[in-house]
Amino acid sequence: MIRKLVMVVGAFILFLLQSCVFTQFNTGGIYPNLLLLITSIYGVMHGERAGIITGFLLGMIFDIFYGDMIGLHALILMYIGYLNGKFCGIYYPEDIKLPLGLVFLSNVSYGILTYIFEYLIRGRVHFGYYFVHIIFPEILYTMLMMIVIYPLIVVIYNGFEKAEAKKEA
């Protein structure tokens, strides 16, 4: 129970970080995608269900605040969380390569899907421009943030694992 609460609070803090703090610093108008980052990490750490719920809730908040259509980002993030959850079985907290690779793939697909649903259907066809100027910098920035945030999440994760092992023993 406490563990779930900590996870929710963590995701909430990242959302606030993204929408309030990062937007204050001028980094060429590009922000990291922390919502996707936490969805992906929770998915691979705790399995499909965690990924689905995190993606759905964060996507919903994002859609209500910033989206024109409620549900689109929730849907995309939810599927990303679900697919990341498929890799839960081969995940070890000490190995950053798997989550890092998954965050990379997730962010690429998130960028492409957003482009298709928000831009391509309105007849904006310069995919190259969007890839170079929006999707690619966003991925780089998100991966950078991942390297900063991930150790913190692992510390919390290991703490809870240990406490749970003690309880069972």
Place this chain on the structure above:
Amino acid sequence: MSPVVKQKKEKFTIPGKYLLLFFSIICIVLMIITYGTSIFDKPFNAAVGYVIVPFERGIGKFGEWLANRSEEFSDIKSLLAENSELKDQIAKLTEENAILSQDRYELNSLRTLFELNNQYDSYSKVGARIISKDSGNWFSSFIIDKGTNEGLSEGMNVIAGGGLVGCISSIGPNWSRVTAVISDGNHVSCQVLSTGKTFIVSGDLELMNSDIISFSMLEDEENIVTVGDKVVTSRISDKYLPGILVGYIQFIETDNNNLTKSGYITPAVDFENLSEVLVITDMKNNDF
């Protein structure tokens, strides 16, 4: 002794597949409903407003403070240079101002002659602070700290520094979302102040980084519209009040059809460094 061994009750969990299906249906239904209507806006916006906006207000202030401190250190040098530059400018402007106030006097007397009232000054405005910007990379919108509680409503125009910023596109009790004119997919009907020719100004993500907006559909057979002309919102716009400054024409070219012209406009507002805005509480009257 009873042969039934009491088993530990297994915790009931829904498999991921069904959870995914369930939420997918919710999302798709919501998407279809919110695409055409806005019936969910009110309860959702209110709920989110009470949960998240208070935090955003606090953090927004903290982040702003942090950004300001870091800017302060780097800016001292450039400030000194700017100061001397500005002093020169003041001298120039005072002179200009004298000439302008003469013009204004003349204008006012002419206006009373034509019984026109000065509309731009008479709009009533409310100040608001930006508490969070769009957290995605694909749009340009931001959240301000006032909503229906302060008497704002959807569709109100937002200005800053004398120029048009955008209009309120979504509102909650204590917050509202402003979609900027530079946002992709946003269109404004404008006119050239000097000639009264109307055309469409549209935001474009590809141009957003270079701080310009594009315009199109300008009919100008006599070639009287030139670079540097003032662009204001037109009287036929359905969302924006007439006569609000949008920017200045930066580049103009004839379209392939040889009938219309298009080009770029430099906006009057510095969208990068917005922190406070003014909301015009007068609405464009669409009832007739």
